[in-house]
Amino acid sequence: MNDFWVFGYASLMWKPGFDFVEKQRARLHGYHRSLCVISIEHRGSAHRPGLVMGLDRGGSCVGVAFRVDGRNRANVLDYLRARELVTNVYLERRGSITIEDGNHASALIYVADRDHGQYAGRLSVGEAVARVCGAVGGMGPNEDYVLNTADHIRTLGIRDHWLEEVVSRVKARRT
Structure with a gap:
């Protein structure tokens, strides 16, 4: 089987949770990172929803691309689907990435x-902070x-x- 790429733009960057052969900085074309998903499982609850990142249409997003050994395809896909599709707020797709080394790939x-x-x-900065804090x-x-x-x-x-302002206000409310 052929190796394949997985693109991480938020928690997958720092906690992929699967084995990979290589990781590189990469740019995804056609989507941008946005704190636009209401979390009722991983970072919030039904009673106190939080917010997590999503890839939203338009622009581009710099993140981390992980090259996965094709022999691990089934295990990695099972893991990612259990992690990312728990409430079906995300759609599994293929995206065009430019890897830091200049190569292009589908991820x-x-x-x-x-x-x-x-x-x-x-959301406005204030709306985002209100949803994040305490969830x-x-x-x-x-x-x-x-x-x-x-x-x-x-x-x-x-x-x-925008995210830096959210972070600044979140930190101010924590102290």
Whole structure:
């Protein structure tokens, strides 16, 4: 079997949870990273929903591409589907990426389903902070997810002024 790529843009960047052969910085074309998905499982609950990242239509997104040995395809797909499709707010797709070494590839991606009830759309900084602060799910506090994702985005040399303002306000409310 042929190796394949998985594109990570949020928690997959820092906690992929599957074996891979290689990882490189990459740019996904046609989608941008957005704090646009209401979390009722991993980073929130039905009683106190949180917010997580999604790939939303338009633009591009820098993240991390993981090359997976084709012999592990079934196991990795099973793992990712259990992790990403728990409430079906994401759609499993293929996306065009440019890898840091200049090569182009098709990668497995999970994009936000705009027709799903958990799609929050574009929120103001204040709305996002209000939803993030205090939400806790099966994977822990929503604040930790947002702060960790923002840290990893910065290590890739990416400036996201909107997310940086969310982080600043989340940190201010934590103290």
